[in-house]
Amino acid sequence: MRRKRLVxxxxxxxxxxxxxxxxxxxxxxxxxxxxxxxxxxLLKVNSPHGYDMRFAELREALPKRGTVGYLGxxxxxxxxxxxxxxxxxxxxxxxxxxxxxxxxWSHELVVGNFGDIEAAIKKVETLAGIKxxxxxxxxxxxxxxxx
Amino acid sequence: MCRLVGIALILVSLVCVPAIAGFCHLLLFRTLPTGPVFLDxxxxxxxxxxxxxxxxCRAPEKYLSDLGQDSLNHKWTFRLSLSLAAxxxxxxIIFAMLSIQAPHGEWDAKAIWNLHARFLxxxxxxxxxYLTPLLHWSHPDYPLLLPxxxxxxxxxxxxxxxxxxxxxxxLFTFATVALLVGGVTMLHGKIKGLLAGILLLGTPxxxxxxxxxxxxxxxxxxxxxxxxxxxxxxxxxxxxxxxLIYLSFLMAACAAWTKNEGLLFLLAAVVVYIMVNLSAAGDxxxxxxVQFLIAGCLPVLLLVILFKAEYAPxxxxxxxxxxxxxxxxxxxxxxxxxxxxxxxxxSIRFNxxxxxxxxxxxxxxxxxxxxxxxxxxxxxxxxxxxxxYFLVYLISPRNLYFHLGNSLDRxxxxxxxxxxxxxxxxxxxxxxxVLSACGREKNSH
Numbered sequence: 001m002r003r004k005r006l007v008x009x010x011x012x013x014x015x016x017x018x019x020x021x022x023x024x025x026x027x028x029x030x031x032x033x034x035x036x037x038x039x040x041x042l043l044k045v046n047s048p049h050g051y052d053m054r055f056a057e058l059r060e061a062l063p064k065r066g067t068v069g070y071l072g073x074x075x076x077x078x079x080x081x082x083x084x085x086x087x088x089x090x091x092x093x094x095x096x097x098x099x100x101x102x103x104x105w106s107h108e109l110v111v112g113n114f115g116d117i118e119a120a121i122k123k124v125e126t127l128a129g130i131k132x133x134x135x136x137x138x139x140x141x142x143x144x145x146x147x
Numbered sequence: 148m149c150r151l152v153g154i155a156l157i158l159v160s161l162v163c164v165p166a167i168a169g170f171c172h173l174l175l176f177r178t179l180p181t182g183p184v185f186l187d188x189x190x191x192x193x194x195x196x197x198x199x200x201x202x203x204c205r206a207p208e209k210y211l212s213d214l215g216q217d218s219l220n221h222k223w224t225f226r227l228s229l230s231l232a233a234x235x236x237x238x239x240i241i242f243a244m245l246s247i248q249a250p251h252g253e254w255d256a257k258a259i260w261n262l263h264a265r266f267l268x269x270x271x272x273x274x275x276x277y278l279t280p281l282l283h284w285s286h287p288d289y290p291l292l293l294p295x296x297x298x299x300x301x302x303x304x305x306x307x308x309x310x311x312x313x314x315x316x317x318l319f320t321f322a323t324v325a326l327l328v329g330g331v332t333m334l335h336g337k338i339k340g341l342l343a344g345i346l347l348l349g350t351p352x353x354x355x356x357x358x359x360x361x362x363x364x365x366x367x368x369x370x371x372x373x374x375x376x377x378x379x380x381x382x383x384x385x386x387x388x389x390x391l392i393y394l395s396f397l398m399a400a401c402a403a404w405t406k407n408e409g410l411l412f413l414l415a416a417v418v419v420y421i422m423v424n425l426s427a428a429g430d431x432x433x434x435x436x437v438q439f440l441i442a443g444c445l446p447v448l449l450l451v452i453l454f455k456a457e458y459a460p461x462x463x464x465x466x467x468x469x470x471x472x473x474x475x476x477x478x479x480x481x482x483x484x485x486x487x488x489x490x491x492x493x494s495i496r497f498n499x500x501x502x503x504x505x506x507x508x509x510x511x512x513x514x515x516x517x518x519x520x521x522x523x524x525x526x527x528x529x530x531x532x533x534x535x536y537f538l539v540y541l542i543s544p545r546n547l548y549f550h551l552g553n554s555l556d557r558x559x560x561x562x563x564x565x566x567x568x569x570x571x572x573x574x575x576x577x578x579x580x581v582l583s584a585c586g587r588e589k590n591s592h
Contacts, residue, residue: 005511005512006512006576009508009511009512010342013342013504013508014227014230014342014345014349016349016504017345017346017348017349017350017501018230018234018349020349020350020351020498020499020501021234021237021348021349021350021351023499024351024352024355024499025237025241025351028351028355030244030245030248030249031241031244031245037247038243038246038247041246041247041250041309041313042250042308042309042310042313042314065270065273065276067279067281080284087254090254090257090258090262090284091257093258093262093282093285094251094257094258094261094262094265097262097265097266097269097270097277098265098266098269098270098273098274098276098277100276100277100279100281100282102281103281104281
């Protein structure tokens with residue numbers, strides 16, 4: 001009797017674990033990707049799905065090492081309070097490593113990463129001490145400030 | 148199953164050796180090597196030498212499976228093996244899908260682990276440029292096993308292919324499953340081993356964290372490796388036992404080189420091991436084995452100490468302590484309540500409440516508590532780790548609500564495989580299931 005109870009409980013436990021796994025799959029929106037993209041994801045350094053491509057031209061225009069500033073849609077002090085803005089800042093640093101991207105306006109070279117390019121242009125036009133602005137498209141700009 | 152444990156350990160060592168050797172090469176010669184170097188040979192000897200002694204080890208006594216009769220065993224083993232194989236297959240598909248969606252990993256992978264790997268790979272002699280207060284949010288004090296492994300592999304294959312961090316994450320995730328199944332099987336039989344694997348895979352939080360390319364699953368692997376190897380060492384004697392102690396603490400030192408929590412783990416492992424062995428009855432030279440403990444820790448621990456002393460900035464939790472503020476936090480009863488409630492809540496909520504069902508299973512099946520050395524050791528370790536994490540939250544200068552919310556699930560993932568291991572070695576259902584020669588059920592205890 002005890003053995004039968006253990007067998008039944010173990011079977012139920014295994015079925016519940018299966019149910020747990022399948023339930024988690026059904027509710028996770030990330031687990032619905034196209035498996036045919038696996039090959040290109042693994043082997044292409046700059047796959048069409050990689051956002052490094054977005055920063056490729058900007059990276060070529062920047063020095064290989066050193067520190068540059070950063071400008072986003074929000075003020076620098078507010079960037080870490082917004083999930084989207086902080087994510088954009090982390091992605092910028094990730095793409096431009098080993099350059100250090102300081103969340104600050106106080107550098108000769110400043111990288112701008114904007115979701116809305118028109119708002120970005122308006123913001124940049126209000127800033128003082130700008131020598132040159134180069135638009136790389138996709139919301140990325142490189143601002144050269146006066147020393 | 149011995150092979151399963153051995154394969155998991157060897158494959159992970161094949162990642163650790165070039166990672167550690169590559170980083171040492173970078174420190175000494177200011178460049179990542181693009182091929183094998185002397186340091187690879189040196190660390191390969193350090194990691195693989197103990198495996199030579201395992202040929203002398205005797206197989207640990209396998210306990211009767213908890214379902215008794217031989218024919219019933221074979222049927223159950225077959226069904227559970229099928230179930231585990233199906234879950235592994237599904238787990239691999241889930242892992243692949245998550246990796247396609249986020250080939251560079253999730254949030255912390257891009258902000259910390261893979262970012263540090265890029266500084267090591269792209270920066271070369273200037274790799275330490277990220278060790279600046281300007282990037283405080285990237286936790287520059289974090290150890291470098293994972294970034295160094297990724298950077299070294301990129302250096303060996305000549306490019307920043309996403310397959311490298313994805314492959315390393317995949318290895319650690321499924322090596323942990325293999326280690327758990329193999330380890331429980333070697334000590335307590337095939338059926339328990341298969342059930343342990345099913346339990347780990349049936350909690351998909353683990354697969355998702357593995358695919359996120361964070362360091363929590365590699366840390367979980369090293370914690371589990373220590374637990375299993377130490378438990379195996381209790382079944383052996385002589386040079387085999389010495390080699391196992393050495394390897395277990397080498398794994399613990401790798402945990403310390405993976406993440407800051409690994410340092411806490413190494414300390415807890417040393418304390419627990421010494422206390423348990425000093426008090427073990429019949430052990431004539433308990434401290435003689437401490438030399439193997441030290442020999443296992445040193446090769447990697449020296450690197451951790453060098454990095455922390457010479458390069459890494461102060462940790463943001465430890466570095467931002469002031470005497471008055473710390474005393475204030477320690478003496479605030481509200482903090483104890485908040486942390487305690489969070490720990491309890493997490494243990495109930497974790498992986499859709501599977502912990503609750505594990506407790507219910509025990510209540511309904513009434514197993515016997517196995518008061519062995521390994522049960523005491525692993526229980527002591529987990530108790531010390533949870534206490535350590537509690538104290539870290541207690542003194543943390545960060546907003547406690549957000550700190551707990553952002554990190555508690557990851558700490559749970561780190562401890563989860565070891566907790567499953569303890570669950571299956573601490574409880575014995577065999578007493579109720581041993582059949583006499585006449586086939587009647589009897590209770591042998």
